Structure formats: structure tokens, C-alpha cells
Amino acid sequence: MQKSLAKNIFYKVILNIFNLILPIIVGSYAYRTLGDTSIGKVQFSESIYNFFFIFAVFGIYQYGLREMSRIRDDKEKVSQFFTSMLSISIITSIVSLIGLLVFAYFGYSDNDIYPILILYGTNLFFNIFYVEWVNEANEDYDFITIKTVIIRLIYVVFLFLLIKGSDDYFQYALLLILSTFLNNIVSFIYVKRRIKLNFKAITIKEHLKPLIIVVIFSNANILFTQLDRFMLGETINTAAVSYYVLAQNMMGIINALIISVIQVTIPRLSYFSGNDDDESYIALLKNISRVYFAFLFPASIGMLVVSDITVIIYGGRSFEPAGIVLAVFAIYMISLGTESILSNQIIYVKKKENILVRLIFICGILNVGFNFLLLYLDIFSPATAIFTTAIANYLLVLLEYYYIRKHLKVKYTLFSFGNVKYLLYSLIFLPITYVIRLLDLNTFVLFVVLIVVNIGAYALILFFTKDEVYLLISRKLKEKLLRKTH
Template structure:
């Protein structure tokens, strides 16, 4: 694979996630203001319950399939046989999860306002059989993923404005979320089947079960982290869940865009690690980490300083309680970003996921105990929930880093000056925001003036210090426009 191919894939991934940012920003305000905290809270609680069963339906096939197919993608016979094995496993886990979900929903929520929405979400578990997007990522078909997702999102937006108009339309909103997922699954499956054939001549099931079980645990760490928060907040109120989820989604919009850099390099890193090209692996890993840090730290600190203004603009005054929650989520985003590099690009790529599972479980169990303690003492709130989750996630990050240095003995650090300097630069946003707030009190004006000021200051620092990440971006842009002008 050529370097230019990786750059092209990153561009497609960023374009896709930019679109995934624009759409929620355009319609998020409409959805939250139209449905309100209690109605949208019903959908989000239902989605939280569904996610627990979805974990077992997917059964780690996405992450495991992506890594393993990336290693064999140049062998068509092995690809067909591996895909067929994963497809059979996916059918079995989807059907078992579907039946278990129906039983749980009927026994636990029959006769409640959640039950009709739970039944709608059961459709996703059946259609999970066709969830093969991991194949497109493994063979690096990011152009198809981008175009497909954009078209389906446009359909979703059109239908949303036609069907969701009052606080009572939360069922219609849930239906559109499900419809979008189903369309994504089916279209991707049709596309993949044109390139990869089902070959049952050498099916291997047993050898994949153990690694899949391990992947299920570490790739679904949010069960003991964010998903746990959402589940336990339902005992406070529907509104408490909506305050938490709103802040989580706003952080997720930014985090998804930045994580594009990591997600798109996992197949390449897996391939290099599998081919024993350790030098190339470390060079790519360090370069990607440096670029990622240059975006992660300013995005996190920037989100921190505009958190209160953001929720007022996004959801209105009735969602003002989400401001402190979003502020903590901005710090949480730093831990998520660094942990994602350590777990996905190092520990998982090096096939040490068994160690990762133990670390995730230890910190997740601690998070569970902290939540139970908060609930018993009546201190549980959206803010305290994410505070304890942030603490345990930083602990997980620290334990992973110790393992990487002591056991893997890798010549790699996320905390050297070439990466951490971007955090120091970004801390200037805090005094800048205080000064701006002295002159601009209206949330909208404060929001835009703060963003523009921080971007200008951060860009000026990078230019003054002749930062290599900025230099690399400028060189790439010059080459692109030079090539474009000649055609």
C-alpha cells in the first residue's frame, strides 16, 4: 500500500465524519427543542437497553474481523473463507440476541411507554446479520463508505423534518434512527457480496470463539463506563439521561472527527505488524499519534471553555443543566483519545487483547462500585456520573501505558514533549475565554468569538514554532492543489 493511499483514506474518513458532524449540528437543535428532555430521554433509555444486547449480537466480529482480514486481504481464497466463517457466527449471535431481547423486553417493560420503542429496536438485531462494514474498512473502501453514508443521512434528514414535529413524535424519531441503521447494513452487504463470495469449503468456527469473546469485552468497555452511566441515571429521571446523553453526543461529534485519524490507520498498522515490519509500524504509529495530539488537545480544551454556551445554543435554556456535564466530558475526551491509541493501535494490533480485557474489567468494576456508592448516597447525577467515569478511564490509560512500556518494551511514548506540547498551547484558551466573557455575555456571540480567537492564537503559535504537523499539512495541501491545477 502506498502512502498516498493512506492519505486518501484519511481524507475520505474525515469527509465522512465532517458530514456526520454537520448533520447532527443542523438537526440536533431541532430534535432536542422539538421533543424535549423527557421524550428524547425515553428513546435514549430504550437505546441504552438495546445496546447491551447489540454487544452480544455483534460479538466482536467488527473489530476482530477488521484486524484479521487486514492481514490476509491480498489472498482472495482466505478472505472468502474467513468472511464466510464470520457470517455464520454473526447469524447465530444475532438470532440468540434477538430472542433474548424480546423475552427481556416483554418481562421487564411490557405495558410501559418504553415497550413499543423496544420492539422497534428489535429490528436492528435481526438486520445485524448484514452488518459487514468491517469488510469495507479492512479492504479500505472508504470512498464507498463515505458516499453511501452521506446519501442515507440525507434521506434521514428529509424524513425527520416531515415526521417529527411535536413532543409526542418520539416514536417516529426512534423509527428513523432504526431505518438509517438498517439501510446502512443492507446497502453495505450488497456491495460487499459483489466483491467477496461465500465459501463454505473450509469453515472455521471454534478457533475464532475465544479471541471474539476477548474482543467483546475490551471493545465494549462502554458497558462498564458510559453505558453504565446512562443505565443508572434512569433511576434518577428521564431528563437526567437526556442531559447526560446530550453532552455525550456533543463530545462525540468532535471526537468522531478526530478519531478518523486512528480508525483509518488500524488496517495498515495491523498489516505492518503482521508482516513483522516493526520499524515502519513505529514510524507510522508515532506520526499518527503526533498528528492526533495536535487536534485532540485544542479540541478538548476548546470544548471545555465553550461548554455552557454550547448547550444553550444546541438545546435551549431547558438543557442548561448539560453545561457542567459537557465540561467534564471535554476532559474525558482526552482520556478516550489517548486510550484509543494505546488499546487499538498498540495492544490490540500486537494481539495482547487478553491483557487489555483484564485492565478494562478492573477499571470498569471500580466504576460500577463508584456508581453504586453515588446512588446509595443520593449523589448520583449526570455530572458526578461522568466525573467517576473520567477518573476510572484515566486509571485505565495509566495501566495500559505501564504495560506497553514494561511488557511490550516499545520505544513509544504519548507523553513526550513533541506530543504533549499541544496541550500546553491549548491551555491558553482558558484565559482567552475569561477575557472574552468580560465583553460578550450573549451565548451565541461568546461562542463564535471564543472559537475564532482560540483558532487564530493556536494557529499563530504553530506557525511561530514552525510546527512539523502544520508544515506537513501545508505541504500536502500545496501538492494537492498543484496536482489539481494541472488537470
């Protein structure tokens, strides 16, 4: 039986709001306490670890989510598929762990980040228990939300107890690892109680090809932002990595909240597509896209106009150089969100990953070329790195959209006025911000005034234009209020 999509979105949004508020509080404390160099060591180590993590997860999350969504009503198939994915995860996690340990020993044994790399290695083993894709396929967003909130709160308590200065970066990394393990093991126990393992009927070979394809397309950041972070650490310093990652994390916080709409609808879209219900698929795709763009564009432009003061409030004056980096990330976020719709909700759901891999590879190689060109011109920096990455990602969006319209024949118009109008509305933030900045306000007050006034202006535009998304949200809120009063 299908669960309420509105309820799923509610839980997912609640979870991401929590994930929005918590990193703002905790992240700010970590950045200010550890400083740019120390936290940069952890983040550079994480960048190296991520290359091995890609093989450890092996695309199981994305592939498992899609395939489990299609067979979730058949208990026997679910048991067989889950056991097969678990078996593959055990193999890839152990191989990745060995690979990281060898790489760390020969490449960084005499470096300060060596102990952190070894610590991150344990996370590769813990990946065996990462089965959240099963809960998402079954649309158990209530469990995911409650579990995550509790574990994150435990993490926060220990963070404030243990992290007191710039020398505590190892303890900081340890807390990150332990919170991940706790999150994984709780989900594994929950899933294991509902799905029986059946090693007699496992199938591995038939899943390898689609998994390899998913590994490539779902980890495109290895040729994009992950490459940027690694090259910054190798060619500049860990402080440069911290500026890049701070801006990326700030963008990620906002993007994760907005992208809830897309993540929650993937199982339902896969279900419609798998049952050849094209009419329902297109209707849901168009409606969700409209809602998504109504939030994506103002969030991106809003982040752009407050980028310089946001990094100071969040990380302190030492992170002021990250302001321009966040501004570029705000522009990049538009391409990231748009690409997520095209790749995850259309191309991947339609099982055309092989085409997606080619397009990502082309644009990824282009980004690699951009980075080496920046190094050759001696202008490689956190800001220029993400700028060229944004260019490559916008090209990817255009190529994906061309393929969807020309070859898949999906009746979806990305650049319709119904979608683009929210970008036009959001541009009002630019003159508003310019006028407000003429006032003599301190940093925090200026930040609050800019946020409140710009949000208010955007809401008024939606109100006076009688926007569909605005009316939809208003109607939903009124219905909830009426139910509570009765």
C-alpha cells in the same frame, strides 16, 4: 495493492466532517422538537438495547477488521473468513433478539418505552447485514463515504417531514432503525458482489475465543458510559439520561472527527505488524500520534470553555443542566482518545487482547463501585457519573501504558514533549475565554467569537513555533493547490 493512506484519511475526514455537521443540524432539531423527556425515552431504550447489541455484534467488527487486513490478498481465505463471520453473526443476532424481547416483556411491558424497545429489537436482526468491517479492511473509504452521505441525507429529509412535536418520539426511533438497516443492506450487497460465500469451508470454533475477548475489551463502555446511562434512567429519570446523552453526543461528534486518523491507520498498522515490519510500524505510530494529539487537546479544552453555551445553542434552554456534564465530558475525551491509541494501535494490533480485557475489567469494576458510592452518598447525577467514569478511564490509560512500556517493549513514548506540548498550547484558551466573557455579548455571538479567537490563537502558536504538524499540513495543502493550478 495498498491504497494511498492520505487518500483514505481524506475520505474518512470528509465522512466525519459530514457526520459532524449533520448531527449539529439534525440533532439540534430533534432535541428542541422532542424535548428532554421524550428524547430521553428513546435514549434510555437505546441504552437497554445496547447491552444486547454487544452480544449481537460479538466483536466481529474489530476482530474481522484486523484479521481481514492480514489476509486480504488471499481470495480463498477471505471467502472462508467472511462466511465464518457471517455465520457467527446470524447466530448471535437471533439469540440477542430473543433475549431482548423476553427482557422487555418481563421488565418494561407496562412502561412507555416498551414499544420503542420492541422496535429496537428489529435492529438486532438487521445486524446480520453489518459488514462494514470488510470495506474498512479493504480500505474502501470512498465507497463508505459516498454511501453514508446519501443515506444520511435521506434520513434528514424524512426527519423534518415526520418529527413535528414531543409526541413523535416513536417515529424518531423508527427513522433511526430504518437508516441503520439501509446502511447495512447496501454495504452487504456491495461486499457480496466481491466476495463469494463458502459454507463448506467455514470455521467457527477457532474464532470464538478471540471474539469473546474482543467483545469484552471493545465494549468497555458497558461498565463505563453505558452503565452510567442505564443507572441514570433507573434511579433518576429519562430527562437526566437526555442531559448525559446530549453531552456524550456532542463529545462524540468532535471525537469521531479527530479519531479518523486512528481508525484509518489500523489496517496499515496491522499489515506492518503482521509482516514483522517493526520499523515502519513504529514510525507510522509516532507520526499519527503526533498529528492526533495536535487536534485532540485543543478540541477538548475548546469544548470545555464553551460547554455551557454549546448545550443551550444545540438543545435549547431546557438542556442548560447539560452544560456542566459537557464540561466533564471534555476532560474525559482526552483520556478516551489517548486510550484509543494505546489499546487499538498497540495492544490490539500486537494481539494482546487478553491483557487488555483484564485491565478494562479492573477499571470497569472500579467505575461500578464509584457509581454505587455516589448513590449511597446521594450525589449521583449526570455530571458526577461521567466524572468518576473519567477517573476510571485515566487509570486505564496509565495501566495500559505501563504494560506497553514494561512488557511489550514498544518504543513509544506517550508523554513526550512532542505530544504534551499541544496540551500546553491549548491552555491559552482559558485566559482568552475569561477576557472575552467579560464583554456583553449574546449567547450565539459569544460562542462564535470564542471559537474563532481560540482557534486563531492556537494556529498562531503553531506557526511561530514552526510546529511539525502545522508544517506538514501546510505542505500538503500547497501541493494540492499546485496540482490544481497545473
